[in-house]
Amino acid sequence: MPRIAYVNGRYVAHADASVHIEDRGYQFADGVYEVCEVARGFIVDMPRHLGRLNRSLSELSIDWPVTQAVLPLILREVVRRNHVVNGLVYVQVTRGVASRDFVFPAPGTRPSLVVTARKADPAAAIKRAETGIKVITVPENRWDRVDIKSTGLLPNVLAKQKAKEADAQEAWFVDGDGMVTEGGSSNAWIVTGDGVLVTRPAEHGILRGITRTTLFDVAAKLGVKIEERKFSVTEAKAAREAFISSATTIAMPIVAIDGAPVANGHPGSVTLSLRQAFFDVAEKSPA
Numbered sequence: 001m002p003r004i005a006y007v008n009g010r011y012v013a014h015a016d017a018s019v020h021i022e023d024r025g026y027q028f029a030d031g032v033y034e035v036c037e038v039a040r041g042f043i044v045d046m047p048r049h050l051g052r053l054n055r056s057l058s059e060l061s062i063d064w065p066v067t068q069a070v071l072p073l074i075l076r077e078v079v080r081r082n083h084v085v086n087g088l089v090y091v092q093v094t095r096g097v098a099s100r101d102f103v104f105p106a107p108g109t110r111p112s113l114v115v116t117a118r119k120a121d122p123a124a125a126i127k128r129a130e131t132g133i134k135v136i137t138v139p140e141n142r143w144d145r146v147d148i149k150s151t152g153l154l155p156n157v158l159a160k161q162k163a164k165e166a167d168a169q170e171a172w173f174v175d176g177d178g179m180v181t182e183g184g185s186s187n188a189w190i191v192t193g194d195g196v197l198v199t200r201p202a203e204h205g206i207l208r209g210i211t212r213t214t215l216f217d218v219a220a221k222l223g224v225k226i227e228e229r230k231f232s233v234t235e236a237k238a239a240r241e242a243f244i245s246s247a248t249t250i251a252m253p254i255v256a257i258d259g260a261p262v263a264n265g266h267p268g269s270v271t272l273s274l275r276q277a278f279f280d281v282a283e284k285s286p287a
């Protein structure tokens, strides 16, 4: 069954899908993106993801490539044509194709839109959550607008590669004060000895994760308290639990930070209960 991608108005074979060499996404990373989880045939939290896409576009003064009403239909169609029941759908919008020049292209230049989808194995995710993941820490070296979900991800690429080379699955960025900002592709959380969730406020220095937002709803439902405040690497290493959140990992337990075990080195029960309750609480759009 060949994979299908949506590229600027056309559904094409994934293997042949391409954009112009002077697309500003390719030349300047002048674009934004979203990743939605697909679970049990539903696109998870799609309105929240498309709301954040709208914000990213407007912060960068990139026009919508299609109307806001049409994009959900394209996402659904790409998921459907690829027969994805569990997996993800990826949306990328760039400022379009223009002769290479730093300043914005002429008004009316059409933004580029690419949508792809791919399958994932839910059993592998369950297994990973049972084992937990390891993280390393790296110095924060990104610009101060990481609240925009830009395709400019070079620091994230390097951090996650470093994690992989250290046999870890995620890298946590740490600011100049020793405080954790977020992961290379996830938000960072700990659980205190009192069972309180702690995660960094989203005003500055992190991406406001959609999974993070929905986990606030999950925590409220489970009666788990959340404190939005910064936490240090030292506090995380001594925490009862630690975990990451993202659309593709949901709440994923951390069992080691920089080689030191978190608590007894096993996934924590609060993290697993949040993970368990997530799908019921999240908004589900039929694909």
Ligand code: PMP
Binding pocket: 035, 182, 183, 184, 185, 186, 187, 206, 207, 208, 209, 210, 211, 212, 245, 246, 247, 248
């Ligand atoms: N922070 C960064 C840097 C990310 O790349 C991601 C994943 N897109 C997240 C946080 C988590 O965001 P979400 O829950 O919306 O996937």
